[in-house]
Amino acid sequence: MFLVGLTGGIASGKSSVIQVFQELGCAVIDVDIIARHVVQPGFPAHRRIVEAFGTEVLLENGDINRKVLGDLIFKQAHLRHLLNTITHPEIHKEMMKETFKYFLRGYRYVILDVPLLFETKKLLKYMKHTVVVYCDRNTQLKRLMKRNNLNREDAEARISAQLPLEDKVQMARHVLDNSGEWNITKGQVILLHRELEHSLEYLPLRLGVLTGLLGIAGLLCFLTQYLLHRPS
Numbered sequence: 663m664f665l666v667g668l669t670g671g672i673a674s675g676k677s678s679v680i681q682v683f684q685e686l687g688c689a690v691i692d693v694d695i696i697a698r699h700v701v702q703p704g705f706p707a708h709r710r711i712v713e714a715f716g717t718e719v720l721l722e723n724g725d726i727n728r729k730v731l732g733d734l735i736f737k738q739a740h741l742r743h744l745l746n747t748i749t750h751p752e753i754h755k756e757m758m759k760e761t762f763k764y765f766l767r768g769y770r771y772v773i774l775d776v777p778l779l780f781e782t783k784k785l786l787k788y789m790k791h792t793v794v795v796y797c798d799r800n801t802q803l804k805r806l807m808k809r810n811n812l813n814r815e816d817a818e819a820r821i822s823a824q825l826p827l828e829d830k831v832q833m834a835r836h837v838l839d840n841s842g843e844w845n846i847t848k849g850q851v852i853l854l855h856r857e858l859e860h861s862l863e864y865l866p867l868r869l870g871v872l873t874g875l876l877g878i879a880g881l882l883c884f885l886t887q888y889l890l891h892r893p894s
Contacts (some may be wrong), residue, residue, distance in 0.1 A: 664863045669779040670795035671827045673806035675840035682851040689764040689772040700752040707752045736823045794834035797841040
């Protein structure tokens, strides 16, 4: 099994691409779902967020008010960095747990949906392939304004708070261009899935695990024979 890191930008269409991969039967770990899970009341990240940002980022039921917190971090880089240092370690732990589950189920590759894949670079060394969902800035701006009902200034601020998609394109091994018609993008996803599914890059880890298991089995067999034939 090997890992595929998938990223994009706000309103680039990454969620739609992920949906296609899932429809094709791919194993996908959605970091957004994990991120919501680790900040629930009772978890360490929730407590640290309240300590750092105050109770004004809480809803009445104690959950994190994602809109209030999101508005804070998008406008202030140091607060965004603070939140990342709180949540990222907990998110990475859960991602590794999910990855191991898919490994045991025999998947050839697992897609890790990591919004800050190239920004933090912490997971890059584990990725055999990297994919970016790209669209040109004007398309990105129009989609964001429509989706979030934002004016142009606020939409520009949210896009500018992220690493430009053009920079991510330069760092990614694969680029899915979602600037045009959706059917064209979907076709790109299908072709990429075929390429990854037919890759033999999953074999080294499988063979390594098999070799390790055979070694352990041989050791257990040797110890059993030794104990059975040991003079009393």
